[in-house]
Amino acid sequence: MRSPQQRIGLTQTQRLALNTSLQASIAILRTDAAGLTRYLEEQAAENPHLRLEPPPQPALQDWLPRWANVLGGTSGGLGLAAETADTSPSLMAHVMGEIEAMKFAPNDLKIAIALAEVLEPSGWLGAELRQVVAETRATQAEVEAVLHRLQQMEPTGIFARNLAECLRLQAIEAGVLDREMAAVLAHLDLLATGDLGRLAKACHIPEAAVLQRFRAIRSMNPKPGAQFASISAAQMREPDLVVKATANGWSIALNRSALPTLRVTKSDAGSAAGLTQAKAIERMVEARNTTLLLVGREILARQQEAIRLGPVGLAPMTMADLAEALGFHESTISRVVAGASLDSPRGTWWLRQMFSPALGGNGQPLISAAAMRGRLARLVAAENPARPLSDEALAMALTIDTGVTIARRTVAKYREAEGIPVASRRKRKPVLPRMGRKGRAEG
Template structure:
């Protein structure tokens, strides 16, 4: 039979996203840096939308506890994450140092705090290993060249200077500003400009460079850590518990200029979308951190099982909305900058078992390795037995997977002789 053309009428359904909905979804997924870039693009196209500097107030928020000296020193009972130690010890092994220098380097490595700072005064370390202070200082200078820059620092200013020098020939103004962090903390830009005889924009550029540095370079080896950058949220413990706030200093201020023709309507609509994004982000962040307060207090070993569906149900949001909000966003805490997405973790064990999350078990495995006898390191089977004793049945291959996820070498590679 010959095929003949036919005309037929059919109906079909297609989802059409309006420009407003597309913008809303894009803003929900954007972190502070991405949102800033998007707003800059929109301001370039719409003269009615004006971008200004971040609002005054909680500026340089991620450094406030460092400037005040209010952050308590880490508990010495909590050893540095083994992945940090593995990184440092691996570097030491590759240098083929003479035995005397290798001994000093290992002593310094054992004094590292989770932040990457040296946790003991140098004279005390020299006394403990019965070595002249000058020799210890010489080995320390070599260790301070390890990447990421800033490891083995003894103070905040030294940590920042190491990072500035690692970038090449540092700007003298930048080094000078680093030496006057007390003025940086108060935001006294005019006084700094007078002190160094430079215009205020030069001081602003130096401060911007400082904000891009990492005051805790060792914290990035934590499996929850986010890369160094401006966080989207700030979590701090006060007298009444934990508080969570937006990091508005990471975003430009927005305003609508009157008398700019037809651009005012779209500009106001964008402002409403940004505020809706900020409100949703804050609600989601507060709910996540409210449920994970124990982890904020005691570290990732106290993470409880948590899913996006549970957070969405509590806030009367769709699970996809929560997924978009936590995608790429971070929160600054006294323990470092963490991914919001990293605070979710599946439950291990049955309903009768304690509330153990996979992330908490990984952190506990890391703690077991950090405390082990280096002459007799724990095998994957021994790690599995220790974790299973806490309520969730963990197979040897699961313990091996958790170990590899954190960059911890196998037992035979961790063994130290003599």
């Protein structure tokens, strides 16, 4: 029996190794403003050559675009299309699920459903409590008690009776509702005008205290129900990009108040290698910001109707389309939009969710899948709640509406993605007509 023989051979393999600098560049490119701030704070703590300055504090009139048309005098030069009159079916599904989990007693359950039926797309109540009292034949105290329980529901601010109450609920959750905050919330009309001196005098607090409360209010969500739109960003934070309406159209810019200012200064406490690393980080951050703004501008150029109309206005768009237009690799686009958000007059949107493939073609009109889901949500919101539409009926209605043939199973998939229950679970008895802001019924 032969003993095993050892042989020595040469083989050639290829491996891609990412150096530390390239890894950091990729990480910075795909990091949102909050994550990038944390990263820079960590680097500045270790590298004496890096110095961070706090982001510029917003002035009293520097509202985020999400506040347009909420406070008087804060809207831009372009008029927005009216929001859907009917509550989002995703919002209603969420609310009814939460009500079921709260295990109300029968009489209180009737009140809770009546209050849910008059929710507006913003998440605010669209009717006076006295109307719910009359409809349910309950007492004012009973309705208020149920309302108080419903206001504990997430997202905070839902079931508020007005903007001030919506913000008050969020201030309580954040632990910032002190005497000064309560005074500012009681004078939202003055806060909207930007008259700092007059507001401080009315609140009997220093101007610096007014500015501090304003900055806390600015980060809140004036329309908590709007986050149930299919492309809305749910969490509250400073957005990476801001889109505003101007007299010349839409403009987009980096949100400078979301990031600290990074400066590289030579320090005797640091090494030459540390200085080189600091300069490299500075270049990577500049490249990240430049690339994000370029991508944001291209998205805005292609999706102006979505900014104006909401999800139903989304045009077909892929990352490959943007990569070709900007001369980037598709992976670069993917990294840039990962976790990045855009604040607009219609709320805060995830950039990644503004991409959607095309439906139709071959003689049929082109429409994005996201726009089709938006139209589906509108159909459900406008249906007779006593006779909700089946998936087959929705498919037929969408085909007639868009000119694009859509299968029943596709409608079911979109409906589930939007959080819309099946027809049997959507069936309910209408409680009250929706009331306008001045108490008039809207038909």
